[in-house]
Amino acid sequence: MNGLPIARATTADLEEIRRDLEEFWGSEDRALWTPERKQNISNLHSVMYVHEFADTSYVVRENDRVVAYLFGFIVESRRLAYASLVAVRDGYKKRGLAAGLYRAFAQDARAGGCVLLRAVTVSENAPSIAFHTRRIGMTMQGECRENGVPVVENYAGIGKHRVVFEKALS
C-alpha cells in the first residue's frame, strides 16, 4: 500500500481532516459538494472517533499530513464492524489507500469477533459505490432503487434513503 504505514487517528488528525474536508470529499463530483453536504459531512466527523473509537479509527500520513483515513467502530453484541467514514486526499486517490485501510479494519474486526462488515453512502456517490462493490466486494442491501442503485429506504431519516453495503468477514 505505497509503503505508507497505518496509525491510529489522533485529535490533531481529526482537526486537520475537518480543516481540509473539501480535499478529501469535495473533488470527485463538484455537483455533490453543496453547502448542505459539506455541513452534513462535517457533522459526521465526531470527536467520538478519536476519543471512544480510536482502536478502529485509522489514518495514513505522508510527510506529517493525513492523506487517507477510515473511522469505524465495532458493535460487539451484534458482531458487526461498521466503517463509518473513509476518504482519501486529492492526489492520493486510486492508489489503494482506502483498500489498505479496509484491510486493517477488517483484520481488527475479525480479531474482535465480528462476522459482518457494513458501510453506508448516498446513491449519488458513484466513486464510493464503485469502490465498495468492486474493490471491497461488498453487496448492496435494500429493495428500492434511487439513482439506479439499491437503497434502504429512510435509513438516515424520513426520505433519506441510503446505499447500505455489507460483506461477511470470513
Ligand SMILES: CC(C)(COP(=O)(O)OP(=O)(O)OC[C@H]1O[C@@H](n2cnc3c(N)ncnc32)[C@H](O)[C@@H]1OP(=O)(O)O)[C@@H](O)C(=O)NCCC(=O)NCCS
Ligand atoms: C471512495 C474513496 C474512499 C476510494 O479511495 P481510493 O483510495 O481511491 O480507493 P482504492 O485506490 O483503494 O480503490 C480504487 C478502486 O475503487 C473504485 N473507485 C475509486 N474511485 C473511483 C472513481 N472515481 N470512479 C470509479 N471507480 C472508483 C475502483 O474500483 C478502483 O479500482 P480501479 O482503479 O482498478 O478501477 C475515495 O474516492 C474518496 O475519498 N472519495 C471521497 C469520500 C467518499 O465518498 N467516501 C466514501 C463514503 S463513506
